[in-house]
Amino acid sequence: METENASSSLVRQPGEGPRRWFYGGGVHTWKARQEETAGAFLLFEDEMALNKVTPLHTHPDSDETLYVLAGExxxxxxxxxxxxxxxxxxxxxxxxxxxxxxxxxxxxILCLQTPGSAQSFYDGASEPLSNSDDPNGSGLVDFSRIRASGQAHGGIEIIGPPPFA
Incomplete structure (x- = not known):
């Protein structure tokens, strides 16, 4: 059972948490949102397809930690x-x-951002999924929507294309 209260505690079981299709490719399952941690951090699980890449970017106001749960x-x-x-x-x-x-x-991967000030960026760069939706989301990768959300909400700066051969 999911319990949410920023002033006390937060418990999410495996598979619980709001799910969103991120326009950079992948399904985010939110384990802790900004409002649930009083802004201290954001934490989401990201399920991604083979060969997904991100553009070269920075997070000007937060540190980002990536912990690989499965794969590479x-x-x-x-x-x-x-x-x-x-x-x-x-x-x-x-x-x-x-x-x-x-x-x-x-x-x-688990993605941890501290502090948790970029929630508006992620919400603007994704769309909600129900539990019955395809786990691959809409499948539409749209870096222009990510850039636009970053410009509107902060949280990320796209500085170049993916740097991989």
């Missing part, structure tokens, strides 16, 4: 590439240019 990603941190397998972690401090590419089918 290639992370570019300020021009240096690192392969991160299940159980591994990568952290991009605020303002550091970074991007990642999914290297295995079935890849899932």
């Amino acid at each position: 990603i290639l992370v570019n941190l300020a021009g240096t590439e690192h392969r991160i397998a299940a159980g591994g972690l990568a952290m991009a401090p605020r303002g550091l240019p970074h991007a990642f590419k999914v290297l295995q089918e079935g890849t899932r």
Whole structure:
């Protein structure tokens, strides 16, 4: 059972939490939203398809930590590439240019942003999914919508195309 109260505690069981199709590709299952943590952090699970890439970007006001639950990603941190397998972690401090590419089918990551000030960006760059929706969402990747949400709400700056060969 899901319990939500920013002034006390938050419990979400496996599979619980609002689900959204992110226009960068992938389904976000929200484990902790900004309003639930009094702005301290955001936490979501991201299920992504093989070969998904992100553009080179920064988060000007938050640190981003990626913990790989399953699969493998290639992370570019300020021009240096690192392969991160299940159980591994990568952290991009605020303002550091970074991007990642999914290297295995079935890849899932936990994404932690501190502080949790970018919720409006993520909401503007995604659409809600019901539990009966296809787990791959609408499948439409639209970086222009991500850029527009970042310009309208902050939280991200797109600084270039994906840096991967």
